[in-house]
Amino acid sequence: MTVQLFYASGASSMAPHIVLEESGLSYTANRVNLDRKIWAKGDYNKINPKSYVPTLILDDGTVLTECAVILEYLATRVDDHLIAPYQSPDYWQQRSWLNYIATELHENFISPFRHGNWLPNTAESKQLVYQRVYPRLKFVEAQFGTGKPWLTGDQFSLADPYLFVMTNWLRRLNFGFEGLPNLQAFDERMRQRPSVQRVLIQEGKPHSLTDK
Ligand SMILES: N[C@@H](CCC(=O)N[C@@H](CS)C(=O)NCC(=O)O)C(=O)O
Structure with missing residues (x-):
């Protein structure tokens, strides 16, 4: 295939x-x-x-x-190995994370002006996007507080590449990782993977x- x-x-x-x-x-x-x-x-x-x-x-x-x-x-x-068995408790946790990244992070990173310019590229739109994404990223940051290497635990899963797109955008927009040390460590861990x-x-x- x-x-x-x-x-x-x-x-x-x-x-x-x-x-x-x-x-x-x-x-x-x-x-x-x-x-x-x-x-x-x-x-x-x-x-x-x-x-x-x-x-x-x-x-x-x-x-x-x-x-x-x-x-x-x-x-x-x-x-x-990338997804928990269908309908297991871990599966539902992964589903929740995918939905959270899609609706709370991904959509809030996208420029309000969208087409042809999907990441914000003016000072005002960047500021607006940062105000929206920062508290949501802080929530993710706290999840890593327990010392887990990956978003859903000790095992790398399908949610991690999606979260990496968000940390990569933090870099691209020059927002930096202030107050987000666990997310910064995650971003660096992802960059060490040969696939990435x-x-x-x-x-x-x-x-x-x-x-x-
Ligand atoms: N709901 C879609 C959103 C996808 C999306 O926003 N894609 C952006 C890039 S990250 C895009 O292609 N934007 C093109 C445009 O708006 O012109 C999904 O979850 O896949």
């Missing part, structure tokens, strides 16, 4: 990209230009009319969207955040 991932450099699509690298599944990575909504073969909106990444196309042509769902799909395709290093090299430089 070969799946096709559609990604933009440094976007939330980096999370399934890391999971694909972790999983050993066969895949192709198709780069999307989000400013122009095009990819190597033309109009990206024909691939995903929601007009955002990530998109995953399965070998039977099924199109999957929504980062948390794509992550769960990929984790269930491989052996069970490969994806950072493959994806290359993200789009410019220069003030417009």
Whole structure:
């Protein structure tokens, strides 16, 4: 089976990209230009009319969207080390984390002006985003207070690459890790994984955040 991932450099699509690298599944990575909504073969909106990444196309042509769902799909395709057994207590904890990252962190990081400029790139919008994400990140920070290496415990799971996208955005936006030492250590731990290093090299430089 070969799946096709559609990604933009440094976007939330980096999370399934890391999971694909972790999983050993066969895949192709198709780069999307989000400013122009095009990819190597033309109009990206024909691939995903929601007009955002990530998109995953399965070998039977099924199109999957929504980062948390794509992550769960990929984790269930491989052996069970990335996700807890279906409906176990740990499974529900992982589901809660994926939903929290998607709705409380990911969405609040996205620029209020969105299209063509999905991370904030003006002083005002950056400030607004920081006010929204900081208390939510503080909550995650406290979860790491118990000394766990990964978000859901001692074992790396599908939630970690998604959280890493958020800590990577903290860096990109120059927000830093003030008051978030556990998240900073997590970010550094993630960067030591060979899968993450490969994806950072493959994806290359993200789009410019220069003030417009
Ligand atoms: N609800 C979607 C949101 C995905 C999303 O916000 N993607 C951003 C990049 S992280 C995007 O592609 N934005 C393109 C645009 O708004 O023009 C999900 O959870 O996957």
